[in-house]
Amino acid sequence: MAIKSYRILNLLPCVTGGKKLRVVAAFDQEIGDLLPYCNAVLERAAYDHGRGTLTTRCYGRPVILSSRHVVIGQLTDPGLAEEILEALKDFLNRVREQKDKITPVYEAKIDPTWQQIFILLPRTNCAACGEQTCVAFALKLWSGEQLPENCPRLEQPEMDKIRALLDEIHDPLLP
Ligand code: SF4
Numbered sequence: 001m002a003i004k005s006y007r008i009l010n011l012l013p014c015v016t017g018g019k020k021l022r023v024v025a026a027f028d029q030e031i032g033d034l035l036p037y038c039n040a041v042l043e044r045a046a047y048d049h050g051r052g053t054l055t056t057r058c059y060g061r062p063v064i065l066s067s068r069h070v071v072i073g074q075l076t077d078p079g080l081a082e083e084i085l086e087a088l089k090d091f092l093n094r095v096r097e098q099k100d101k102i103t104p105v106y107e108a109k110i111d112p113t114w115q116q117i118f119i120l121l122p123r124t125n126c127a128a129c130g131e132q133t134c135v136a137f138a139l140k141l142w143s144g145e146q147l148p149e150n151c152p153r154l155e156q157p158e159m160d161k162i163r164a165l166l167d168e169i170h171d172p173l174l175p
């Protein structure tokens with residue numbers, strides 16, 4: 001069944017802190033069965049079959065899709081959440097319509113941009129950012145759960161390059 005509507009369930013502080021917000025929403029249809037199909041067609045996404053989540057970006061904001069919920073992070077304007085949810089609804093309905101023509105991909109896959117981010121980090125695994133390793137920090141930067149400024153060892157030029165990389169993450173199938 002096509003998704004017709006969504007409901008915003010919660011407006012919370014973003015996990016990255018600051019004045020940013022996180023929106024938790026739900027569609028009127030479960031979408032868990034669609035995620036391996038989304039994994040097959042999206043270029044800039046990370047899929048975790050075990051956890052049943054797919055992370056991507058829409059309008060520059062990190063988005064985590066699961067069977068029942070959508071979490072949108074790093075919002076400064078809660079109104080943008082409505083635009084993102086509309087875009088996701090249209091995308092998921094297109095995937096549902098074309099499901100028979102898509103071969104689902106169940107293997108974990110992640111946009112390789114995280115590696116470009118990783119090589120710009122100090123790579124000392126000092127854990128001052130709250131993550132155990134620089135790899136973990138790079139993955140969380142990619143998924144929007146960390147911010148570059150949370151690494152106290154990162155020099156300004158590398159920080160600027162990482163911000164530029166994060167700004168460039170854009171899947172061709174999403175706005
Ligand atoms: S604080 Fe920076 S250098 Fe230390 S583990 Fe985190 S990302 Fe790596």
